[in-house]
Amino acid sequence: MPDYKFDNADKLPPYIFSQINEIKSKARSDGQDIIDLGMGNPDQPTPDVVVDKLIETVRNPLTHRYSQSAGIPKLRLAISDWYSRKHGVDLDCENEIVTCMGSKEGIAHLSLATLSSEDSVIVQSPTYPIHSYGVVIAGAKLKSIPLKSNLDDFVNDIETAILSSVNKPKMIILNFPSNPTTQSADISFFKRVVDIGKKYDIWIIHDLAYSDIVFDGYKAPSILEVEGAKDIAVEFFTLSKSYNMPGWRVGFCCGNEDLIKALKKIKSYLDYGTFTPIQVAAIKALNDCDSEVDKICNMYKSRRDELCEGLNRIGWPIEKPLATMFVWARIPSKYEHLGSLEFSKLLISKSKVAVSPGAGFGADGDKFVRFSLIENEQRIRQAVRGIKNILGS
Numbered sequence: 001m002p003d004y005k006f007d008n009a010d011k012l013p014p015y016i017f018s019q020i021n022e023i024k025s026k027a028r029s030d031g032q033d034i035i036d037l038g039m040g041n042p043d044q045p046t047p048d049v050v051v052d053k054l055i056e057t058v059r060n061p062l063t064h065r066y067s068q069s070a071g072i073p074k075l076r077l078a079i080s081d082w083y084s085r086k087h088g089v090d091l092d093c094e095n096e097i098v099t100c101m102g103s104k105e106g107i108a109h110l111s112l113a114t115l116s117s118e119d120s121v122i123v124q125s126p127t128y129p130i131h132s133y134g135v136v137i138a139g140a141k142l143k144s145i146p147l148k149s150n151l152d153d154f155v156n157d158i159e160t161a162i163l164s165s166v167n168k169p170k171m172i173i174l175n176f177p178s179n180p181t182t183q184s185a186d187i188s189f190f191k192r193v194v195d196i197g198k199k200y201d202i203w204i205i206h207d208l209a210y211s212d213i214v215f216d217g218y219k220a221p222s223i224l225e226v227e228g229a230k231d232i233a234v235e236f237f238t239l240s241k242s243y244n245m246p247g248w249r250v251g252f253c254c255g256n257e258d259l260i261k262a263l264k265k266i267k268s269y270l271d272y273g274t275f276t277p278i279q280v281a282a283i284k285a286l287n288d289c290d291s292e293v294d295k296i297c298n299m300y301k302s303r304r305d306e307l308c309e310g311l312n313r314i315g316w317p318i319e320k321p322l323a324t325m326f327v328w329a330r331i332p333s334k335y336e337h338l339g340s341l342e343f344s345k346l347l348i349s350k351s352k353v354a355v356s357p358g359a360g361f362g363a364d365g366d367k368f369v370r371f372s373l374i375e376n377e378q379r380i381r382q383a384v385r386g387i388k389n390i391l392g393s
């Protein structure tokens with residue numbers, strides 16, 4: 001009998017979201033119309049110019065060979081132009097940029113490349129699962145710090161955690177605008193974080209996935225805008241969200257040379273890079289799709305308004321988030337005792353709406369559910385009507 005102890009896989013708890021997915025699929029196969037506001041999986045097509053570029057490029061057989069794991073040079077150039085245009089940040093294409101097969105892959109492999117069982121890592125909680133589980137897979141210890149609505153208090157808590165650690169944490173992983181909480185930060189927050197990183201010699205990893213999906217005049221800063229951030233920080237971005245390219249698997253990591261070198265190295269052992277035609281199409285997206293990104297952002301704004309105003313109308317008080325494709329909602333008090341998984345099940349069975357239980361993002365999320373804005377306004381109105389049924393009764 002083979003040994004069924006699989007150390008790394010066994011470290012990972014069952015994925016809470018798959019329980020909801022199973023219930024949703026079962027309800028759908030029973031013929032029920034479930035409105036899916038669960039996974040952060042954009043529903044709209046990739047811009048035509050990007051698809052056309054892929055088709056044109058894929059016809060060239062030279063592009064069918066192994067690609068480059070760190071990213072083809074012209075894609076790295078497009079990334080550096082994107083950073084300069086959007087954030088006023090200059091990057092060296094050779095040493096400060098690596099492309100990833102989606103940012104999730106990069107985040108996980110950066111942890112694997114840099115951490116050992118001696119290390120601990122500070123992660124905000126709740127957060128997007130790979131921020132924590134990348135650390136767990138790498139065998140390092142997690143120090144989850146609960147997010148606070150006042151980010152100054154949150155940074156103070158980070159500093160307290162550092163000072164009270166027996167072994168100083170090696171890394172801090174952050175994500176603003178945040179999935180799932182939608183919380184947004186301004187540049188003064190990142191200045192404080194960089195100061196802390198430098199003061200205590202701790203690496204900072206920032207995930208900027210939602211920087212393009214911002215509303216009401218808010219502009220999401222990059223941590224790399226802080227002077228000297230590159231001494232200790234890298235940042236991830238993804239084309240999945242604001243370019244409607246989730247299935248394409250294109251992301252990138254930029255900033256500190258040593259961290260980039262470590263990620264490049266481990267990736268050079270593990271992959272041959274995203275298929276070249278996809279990388280070429282990604283160049284088109286980054287260079288020529290700013291107006292498409294604006295349209296995508298406006299679409300999420302209108303869905304956000306529909307959902308938040310609808311929920312407020314039926315007696316579920318929700319503040320409109322300033323960023324992301326999500327609404328993070330505290331479970332109404334009458335259902336709080338259920339916890340987020342049971343409440344999400346109730347939403348599917350009684351309201352015909354699928355959401356993500358907050359507990360899937362860490363125990364600190366259990367009083368919340370996350371709505372993804374991945375259905376249109378009419379479907380969102382239908383969802384609100386379904387939810388009204390359980391709030392009133």
Ligand SMILES: Cc1ncc(COP(=O)(O)O)c(C=O)c1O
Binds near residue numbers: 240
């Ligand atoms: C904060 C955050 N980072 C990274 C990702 C992963 O994106 P990608 O498709 O680039 O792997 C997601 C996806 O939901 C996310 O919410």
